[in-house]
């Protein structure tokens with residue numbers, strides 16, 4: 572009988588402790604609740620990278636740039652390197668990087684550019700472009716330098732026929 576009593580007491584204590592623990596867990600839960608917003612902050616960390624005017628962007632055989640957005644500082648020279656990290660020939664999967672002036676319609680430009688075969692798909696004598704690289708094939712790269720335009724958001728694209736739909740992005744010049 573005594574033994575059973577002890578056992579019952581032990582059970583009661585265990586239950587109490589268990590209760591306390593589950594209470595603690597709940598408190599922890601409340602604390603952990605704030606973590607998702609912390610995680611989201613971490614996920615956005617790339618935006619907090621210091622802005623550099625030395626930029627490398629790649630293009631691949633899947634017709635993709637590795638960047639949808641490029642940020643630079645105003646009033647400074649930009650050094651931009653385009654690397655074609657694929658293997659395909661530039662006749663088949665050529666890539667360039669073209670920065671358009673503000674107000675230039677990207678689709679209009681790309682449509683005109685695709686007929687400029689002999690000029691690397693840059694319309695001859697165009698006034699629409701701030702800067703552009705050469706047309707590259709797999710394994711090639713080209714580095715260009717230009718003054719950052721005035722603060723604002725500009726568009727860039729690859730002017731190889733049919734690529735602009737996927738290969739385009741925003742070039743943001745920050746004050």
Ligand SMILES: [Cu+2]
Nearest residue numbers: 665666729734
């Ligand atoms: Cu391309």
